[in-house]
Amino acid sequence: MRIIRYLAISAMAGLVMIGFLGLTPTWADEGSGPIGIRLMDAPAVRRGDPRARIHIVDHLSPGATISRLLQVTSTSRRPQRVQLYPGAASVGRHRFISAPDRLGNELTEWVRFDRTSLTLPPRGRTTVKATIKVPRTAWRGERYGVLWAEAEPIGDTEETHRVGVRIYLDVGAGGEPPTDFRIEQLIALRSPTGRPEFRAVVHNSGQRAVDMSGTLRLTDGPGGASAGPFPVNHGISLPPGGRGRVVIPLASGLGDGPWQATLYLASGRTQRSADTTITFPKAGEAPVVKLTGILGTAVAVTPRNGALAAGGFVIVLMSGFALFRRLRTSR
Structure with missing residues (x-):
């Protein structure tokens, strides 16, 4: 059992390292007209x-x-x-x-x-x-x-x-399956024109589809400034087990920070929030990603870091396999 636990932890760590990827969300509109x-x-x-x-x-x-x-x-x-x-x-x-x-x-x-x-x-x-x-x-x-x-x-x-x-x-018979979701990543970035933007990666951890809406508040900024609330611009719909990004455009004149960012998201009556201290990068610089899980640290995501993350995943798995062989040999 200890061997299996070591390998599971190694695999989870590797997945977290390469878990920065996401897709641009789209929001469906059920028609228009007269x-x-x-x-x-x-x-x-x-x-x-x-x-x-x-x-x-x-x-x-x-x-x-x-x-x-x-x-x-x-x-x-x-x-x-x-x-x-x-x-x-x-x-x-x-x-x-x-x-x-x-x-x-x-x-x-x-x-x-x-x-x-x-x-x-x-x-x-x-x-x-x-x-x-x-x-x-x-x-x-x-x-x-x-x-x-x-x-x-x-x-x-x-x-x-x-x-x-x-x-x-x-x-289904019996009670309704639970609706739940987790906010896994908070991302601060700037567009090529220099406009700040905030994104969050959401995981539908429940058993029913979710439709994301919400707001972002920025407080304790430079000189004690506050900004917002800013509404989620691109809500997303996720099936059970799905992941996606919500996008929140911000005011073009917003300073770099640091800011205390508090994100509120909801799907129906299910509500979740996450907060962190962020500083927006300069235009052309890599986004800053904060994991809201147990690692909780800020990292810059660049093509080089993406390659390192994938390589790190392989190294972690190889380390876990080596540990497995060592423990098995010592028995």
């Missing part, structure tokens, strides 16, 4: 969940049924014909991805509208009901989809517009 759609209600147990006010976020047992009211509005000066239908979606590449056209999935087969088409008067609005009925034979797990409202073309134009409400539906 019509709008919004959720009108949410279950009582989720009244305090900001995500449940704009998306359908729920956990159901096999065989259960839920209904939700949605309001469809028009900004057109003409009567607007609207089609209603469910569409497939997924969470990947750090965003919520709605499928094109009317592509369906398992979840869309469970959805029914009380009416699939309607006509809105000029600048009018109406309420529709969507019902989701989960089969008794449904397997456990989270499904994703969108409830779409699509405006039919008016006049000679062939352009269509659609807007939608996301669905995050978890299915």
